[in-house]
Amino acid sequence: MIYKGRPFMRLDNIIYYGSMADKYIIMLQVLETKQVPDKQKAGELNVASRVAVQLQYTSPDIKAKDRVVKKSEKEGLYAAMDLATVWLERALSA
Secondary structure, eight states: OEETTEEEEEETTEEEESOTTSSEEEEEEEEEEEEEEOSSSSSEEEEEEEEEEEEEEOOTTSOGGGOEEEEEEESSHHHHHHHHHHHHHHHHHO
8 A cells, every 4th residue: 555655554553654665664553442433334443543653764784672763642543644754754855
């Protein structure tokens, strides 16, 4: 899947945004979800309510704990993706 011209991959509750070929990538981790009514079907959907956002180096030579450049928490996936897009664009253009 592509989001704003960059790869967007999901594995369980972790979402990676960006390309491993670039210097930076975004990691989003869904920390909490909430149930909301599904308007198209009878029932409810799980929606991300709290998301951790991290801008990370992609270099395998850097230890995992040292890869994190910036981190934050946001309420909802939309706010997290908005921040992630800005961080990644700025980091890759610098």
